[in-house]
C-alpha cells in the first residue's frame with residue numbers, strides 16, 4: 296500500500312521500536328540491521344493491519360446472533376439492540392470488549408473506530424489498553440429523545456456536559472486508545488450538538504462519528520423538518536467535513552455525493568449490515584460514485600447483530616462484490632480498491648494517514664502475516680485477488696501493533712483466550728435473560 300502500490304517479493308522488513316525502519320530486498324535489509332529477533336516470513340504474505348471504520352465493541356459481541364435475522368432496521372435497533380445494551384453489567388462490557396478485540400486482532404484488524412455505544416468508558420478503555428489494539432472510543436450523545444413527546448428541556452446542555460466530561464476525563468491525545476466525541480447520528484442531534492462535537496474534535500485533533508441514512512428514514516425526516524437532505528443540512532450548519540465520519544450512508548442523491556467529495560467527509564460502508572438489514576446498498580448505494588468523485592470511503596463491520604462478524608476481510612470481499620452484481624458491472628469496486636478502503640482510507644479518516652495504513656519506512660509497525668500454507672492461498676498467482684476473493688481472516692497467523700506482536704500462531708498473546716471462552720457463554724445467556732427478549736431460533740433446540 297505504498298504510493299506506488301508495489302508488491303514486494305522476497306523482501307524483508309525491520310522494526311525498530313514501534314516503527315518500520317527498513318524495507319527492501321531481504322539480503323540488503325539483513326546487511327543493514329542487527330536483529331534482536333528474526334521471524335521467517337517465507338510462508339507468509341504481509342499486509343498492513345486493517346482499519347475497521349465502524350464497530351460496536353460492547354453490547355453486541357456478548358449477544359452475538361441473538362437478534363433474529365429477519366428484523367429490519369427499526370425493529371433491530373429499537374426492539375432488540377437497545378434492550379440488550381441496557382441489560383449489560385460493567386463486567387459484561389469488559390468481557391465483550393475482550394472478545395471483540397480478540398476477533399479483530401485474530402482477523403487482522405489493528406485499528407478501529409468504535410461507534411460510541413460503550414456504557415462504562417473507563418473500564419472498557421482499561422481493558423482495551425491491556426489488549427494492545429489501537430482504537431478510538433467514546434460515549435455517544437443524542438439530545439433528541441426517541442420518544443416524540445418527551446420533555447427535551449435542558450437535554451442539549453446535559454449532553455454537551457456529558458461529552459465534555461468524557462473528553463476531559465481522558466485528555467490523552469497520543470496513544471493506542473483515545474477518547475473522541477462520538478454521536479448517535481441519524482436525526483438524534485440538534486444543530487448545537489453537531490456543532491459542539493465537531494468543534495471539540497477539531498480542537499483535540501480527533502473525529503466525530505455518527506450513523507446516517509442506512510434506510511430512507513433519515514432522508515425523509517431531514518426533508519420534512521429542514522427542507523434539506525441530510526448532507527445538505529450538515530453542510531448548511533458547517534459540520535460536513537474531514538472531522539466527520541458517517542456510517543452506512545446508503546441513500547444519497549447526486550448532490551450529496553458531490554458534497555461528500557468536496558467537503559472531505561469520511562464515509563463508512565458496512566456491507567455486512569447492509570446485506571443482513573436489507574438496506575439496499577447494492578441497488579441504491581452510491582459507493583462507486585463516491586470513490587470516483589474522490590470521496591474518502593472506508594469500511595466497517597458494525598455490531599454483531601447487524602453484520603455478525605468483525606472480520607474486515609469479509610467486509611472487503613463484500614465491498615468488492617456487491618456493486619459488481621447489483622450493476623452487472625465487473626469493473627465496479629476492483630479488489631485493489633476494496634483493499635485501499637480497508638487500509639489507507641480508514642487511516643485517512645482517523646487522521647492517521649502518516650502513521651498507519653501502509654507498509655512504509657517511518658510508519659507505525661502495524662502489520663499482519665497471512666498464512667499461505669492453506670488451500671485458499673494456493674497457488675499464489677495474484678496476491679490481491681487471493682487476499683480479497685479467496686482468503687478471509689481465518690488465515691491471519693500473526694499481528695503486530697506499534698511493533699508489539701499481539702497475535703502469534705493464531706492466538707492472542709495479550710488476551711487470556713481460554714478465560715474469555717469459559718466466561719462468555721454464561722455471561723451471554725445471563726444477559727439475554729435479563730433483557731427479557733424472546734429466543735427466536737426458528738428450529739427447535741432439542
Ligand SMILES: [Zn+2]
Nearest residue numbers: 410506597598
Ligand atoms: Zn453502528
